[in-house]
Amino acid sequence: MALGFEGLITIGLNTVLGTGSAVPRSRVRLESSSGYGGKIAADTPGDYTKMGIGAPYNYDWTSYDGSLNFELDKAVFQDALKPWLFDRQTSKVVLIRSRHSNAQQYSAYWNSIAINANEGAACDGSVAFVALQPSTSYVWGDSYISNKRGYSPFSPVGCTLNAGWPPPLNESTTRNQFPVPFWNTHVMVTPAGGSAAQKNFINWNLTFSQEIVKFFGCTQTTPSPTPPVTIPAPLYLAAGPMTVTFGGSFMEDFPGSNAFLGDILDELDVYIDTIPIRLKRLELNTESDDLQTSNALVPLMVEYVAYELSSAA
């Protein structure tokens, strides 16, 4: 028994401002589509197993595909997420604690990283990942009433902030970085052959995705007849091509005949506080200029696909 405030998420060395997680242990069944002579009804005692409920099956490697949700802070973007994009075939340790002293730890390979900014809110983000199996044993954790102090972000000596923890209270040296509010981001757009200019985005989203593929082999493993069955582990894990999309809504005034940004952009820089990430060779997916309700802003909405990525603006 626990309440949500007991939870905690760390990605690598960074404790993030977690808002949710989902890592179901999913037992993947290999189901047969063959006929097997089942009965339509069990008319006599002892015949129940002959009724046609489900299909013949076996088990495959258990899946631990999961996701994390968080409010974005500067440190986790700078030290964890951004480097991970450029080292995308490697895993990071993801530790989820749903209650005090609970431990659900994985060596995680990301297959989606998304960052969003919306007017009036802190930036948020999510990471979806693939993990072959927990990297440590699952630990249930403490009881509610035993968890008096929780995990302190401070060291027991001197009340100094522990490394990797987001500093609370919006302190002066890290103001508006933990979390980063929407207004502490900005987007610089360089049209094809043009020069960079800041655009007034009222919301934007940046999504990176890649497929993490597990390769299994026919390894002649002999499964046990009852769970837990012995299943061969994947032989290889590989990251497929990455897709990068940027979408958002921006406002323009007196822009001339065409306010849109263009079908081709040379570069688009997204700054999280002072930390940039540069998208290059962008091509338009969609653009729209839609009618809105009477008291709503009328933005232009665009979505681009990028074909190059750079860590520096």
Add this chain to the structure above:
Amino acid sequence: MYATGGVPPTDPSVLLATAAGVNLVLEPIYSSAVWGAGWYNAAMSAHYADAALRYEGTVDVEMQLGASGVIWDYLAKWIGSERAYPRSLDISPDGARVYQYRTSGAYAAKYDLYGAWNSTAGFSTSAGSFLTASLGVIALFRDEFDPTGVANNYSNYTYILQKKGVIASNCSVLSTTNPLNPGGANVNPIPFWRTNAQLLTGTWGGTIAAAPFGKSGFTLPQADTQTVEWSLDVAQGSIWLYVCSGSRLPVALLQGPMEATGNVVLYNPEGVFDPILGPNNTGTITSPYSYAENTIFQVDIADGAGGYVHLLIPAAVIESDEYGIAGLDAVTNRTFGIKGLGGRCVNSGGYTGSLPPAIISDHLGAYIAP
């Protein structure tokens, strides 16, 4: 209230209650299904089931320290340092029927479904008033007895037979209410002028981390600022755990994240400072004068014997600012709405870690470690 938990609890004190409405919450679950009625006998519902049970309400009191600070300490632990645990409380609306909300063991040791939890606490005062508190009470079980505490002879306590009253008929019990302003100390109850609430700016650290009520490192933003009135509200975020168990009763009560908010009305002959610009226009919109890391809200209440008890929001965000023309015959004050945050570290009383968004001292003014 009972200062000492146990079965039965001991060391009772009488609170100066001005209202107490802790009531059975029934809320039957009505069926909205149709059942073939005609226009004459059509009813919104004919079928219903009982809902889960709980007792919920508030007790409004004029705050007092009580003898040896016993009432203050009871409330400080109930609201703050031991808020996950229930405490024992009796309420009688009429002097005939006494409802007992009692724990099944010692305080802060027995965590089960017996006793009364605090759900909210709203402290406030203003000129001409006492410091008052509206205390939210939630409970799962209660027992009903006559004032003897063991029987149901309510007929002995009808209006006409209540010549001396339940409390006033016993001088030793009456004395626990501290009548007649003992010692002239003015803390039973506490008048507004015994309190002093200040919004302070400075640096948390050094000795204040070890003695959170010391205000070390913090000063008044503006000399001669006076506090006209203030309030401090705590909400415990209490959550009943109802499960499909075949029983009407929940299986647990858990205290959620604490929310602390407040208001303070300030006066200064020069006008009250702007929370962004500060008293000397040193702040900017990107580097405001007041922010949670450098702001605390502390209430000091003189105990009449040279000491103080305290309420503290250790990290205060000013979340609203009202400064308008007050009218022909009104003093022009500035009202700040305050929200308390967690994230202040303290190293005191064997406890090192984050503080909740509001803390209450013991009757001696000391920090109560959880």
